[in-house]
Amino acid sequence: MSDNKLIEAYNDLMGHLYEVMDDGIHSLANALEKAKEKTSEIGGVTQEELSKISDYVKRDVEHAAHALNEDGTDDLSEWLKFDIDLIENFALDAFMSVADKTSVELAKLKTLAEQNTYHSGEVTGPGTFVCDQCNKEIAFKTTSVIPKCPACGADTFVRC
Incomplete structure (x- = not known):
């Protein structure tokens, strides 16, 4: 599958x-399953690809909700580490709504959220990431596929 197809x-x-989250009270896991069913109906991705994408979305939403809940702020710019006006082609309201609804659920999952590691080749939402090896920061202003570190070629990152 091409990078553009993964991003789409x-x-x-x-x-x-x-x-799904707007329809009522759902846990992130339940809402994600319903969202996967709807996305599967559209077609264009295999179940394996959809599972990968679902994992990426879950990771990003959990991290955003955890950060927003822990910081006691709703300032997305601080979480992204850049001005939200720079975000292009991203459903910002949707992302924030899901993250906000998920923050209560994530308060229980603090340890898990702190262990999120991002790998090259994965898809992620907008944000700034730091290489685990050389501390090089890379920023994504749109949904993107994570590359190898441009400075050292490493494969793992954490969201800063």
Whole structure:
């Protein structure tokens, strides 16, 4: 699957997740399953690819909700480490809504959220990441596929 197809699937799944979370009170896990079903109906991705994308969306939403809950702020710019006006083609309202609804659930999952590691080749939402090896920061203003570190070639990052 091409990078563009992965990015499109990530954005579709995020949109469906927003719709499901907006329909009522669902845990992130339940809402994500319903969103996966809706995304699967559209077609264009295999179940394996959809599972990967679902994992990426879950990771990003959990991290955002954890950070927003822990900081006691709703300032997305601080979490992203850049001005949200720079975000292009991303359902910001959907992402924030899902993250906000998930923050209560994530308060129980603090340890898990702190262990999120991002790998090259994975898809992620906008944000700034730091290489585990050389501390090089890379920023994504749109949904993107994480590359190898441009400074040292490492494969693992953490969101800063």
